[in-house]
Amino acid sequence: MGIELKPEERLTQLIESGASLVNTVDAAIILGLKPNTLRVWASRGKGDLKPVMTNNGAKWRLSDIRNLVGI
Numbered sequence: 001m002g003i004e005l006k007p008e009e010r011l012t013q014l015i016e017s018g019a020s021l022v023n024t025v026d027a028a029i030i031l032g033l034k035p036n037t038l039r040v041w042a043s044r045g046k047g048d049l050k051p052v053m054t055n056n057g058a059k060w061r062l063s064d065i066r067n068l069v070g071i
Contacts, residue, residue: 007031010026011030020062021052021062022059022060022065023059024057024058031068031069038051
């Protein structure tokens with residue numbers, strides 16, 4: 001098993017990497033939600049974030065996540 005990062009540490013990593021979109025698991029970790037919550041938001045078009053649909057499923061804008069958490 002890998003070392004689990006705190007949400008703020010994962011967010012910092014993603015910001016420093018230059019990522020603009022993040023996967024559902026990373027978004028959930030940062031937001032303190034379960035990944036399935038974000039999947040429900042994506043499928044129902046509801047929730048605090050709107051997904052970007054890609055060939056690999058839903059991705060989430062890092063800028064939207066940062067705005068939501070106030071960073």
